[in-house]
Amino acid sequence: MSLFWRMFLSNAIVLVIATGLLIGPWVTVSSPVLVHEALVLCGGLMAMLVANGLLFRIGLAPLKRLTEAMADANLLEPGQRARVTGRGELAELTESFNVMLGRLESEWAESSGRVLSAQESERRRVARELHDEVGQTLTAVILQFKGIADRVPTTLREEVVTAQETVRGSLDEVRRIARRLRPGVLEDLGLPSALRALVTEFSAPGVTTSHRVDGSLTALGAEAELVLYRVAQEAMTNAARHSGASRIGLELRTAGGRAVELTVSDNGTGLRHAAEGAGLQGMRERALLRGAALTLTSRDSGDTTVRLRVPLLPEGAT
Incomplete structure (x- = not known):
C-alpha cells in the first residue's frame, strides 16, 4: 500500500x-x-x-x-x-x-584510484628529477667548494668550508625529500624493511620511536604495500609534526590469516574535536582504494591510534 x-x-x-x-x-x-x-x-x-x-x-x-x-x-x-x-x-x-x-x-573508488595512481607517477617523476638534476648539481657545487678551499687564503677557508657544509646539508635534505616522494627501499627490499627505515627516519631528540613488524608476512602485492606504507608515512608525519608526541609506535602484523593490520600510535595532543584535514582524508581514500578499513581513535588524554586493516587477496589474485 x-x-x-x-x-x-x-x-x-x-x-x-x-x-x-x-x-x-x-x-x-x-x-x-x-x-x-x-x-x-x-x-x-x-x-x-x-x-x-x-x-x-x-x-x-x-x-x-x-x-x-x-x-x-x-x-x-x-x-x-x-x-x-x-x-x-x-x-x-x-x-x-x-x-x-x-x-x-x-565510482568514487575508481576515480580515487586514478587520482592516486597519477599522484604516485608524479611523485616518482619529481623524485627522479630531484635526485638526478638537483642532487647532481649540488654535488658538483660541493666539489667546487672543496677545490676552492684548497686554494684560498687561510682567512677565507673557514667561510668556504661553512658554505660547503651548508650546501651539503641542502643535498641531504633534497635526498630525504626524494626518498619520501619515491620510497626506493619499498621497491627494493619490501614493506617490512621500508617501515623500519621509516620509523628510523622519524627518530629525533625528544622523540622515542619503536616498531614491531611481523617478519613472516607473505607478499601482499605492490598496491597493498604502497597503501600500507603511505598510510604509515602520513600517520607518523602527523604524530611527529602536529601532535607534539614524544613517543611514536608502529606495528604491522597479520590478523587471523585473512588481513594485515597496521597500527600507528602516539602520545601527542590528539585531534581534540578538530576537523579532518587533507592528510587524514588522503589516508581514507587510499584505504578505500584497497577495500581496507581505517579507524582513528583519539582519547581526551591525547593518545591517538591510527589502525588500518587490509584484507588479503586470494592466492592468484592481483
Missing part, C-alpha cells in the same frame, strides 16, 4: 470512529452545549489528535530513518546502508538509495 493510502485510511478510520460516537447513543450534544458535553467533545478531539500523531509517526518512521542515513552517508567510509523495513513506496525508496550509494562508492 502506498504512503498516501496508508495515511488516508488511517485518518478515515479515526474520523469514522468519531462520527459513530457522535451519532450513537453514547454522546449527545444539547443546544446550548452543556459543560460536560463540551468536556466530552474536547476529550474526543484530543484523542483524535493523539491518534493522528501516533499514526503519522509510525507511518513516517521509515522516511525519518532514511533521512538520517542520507545525512550520515560518507563515501570515505563505505558499507553504510539504510535499513529497509516493510514494503511499498518507502521500502522502494530506501532500496534505491542503497543502490545509488553503492554505485557512488564504486
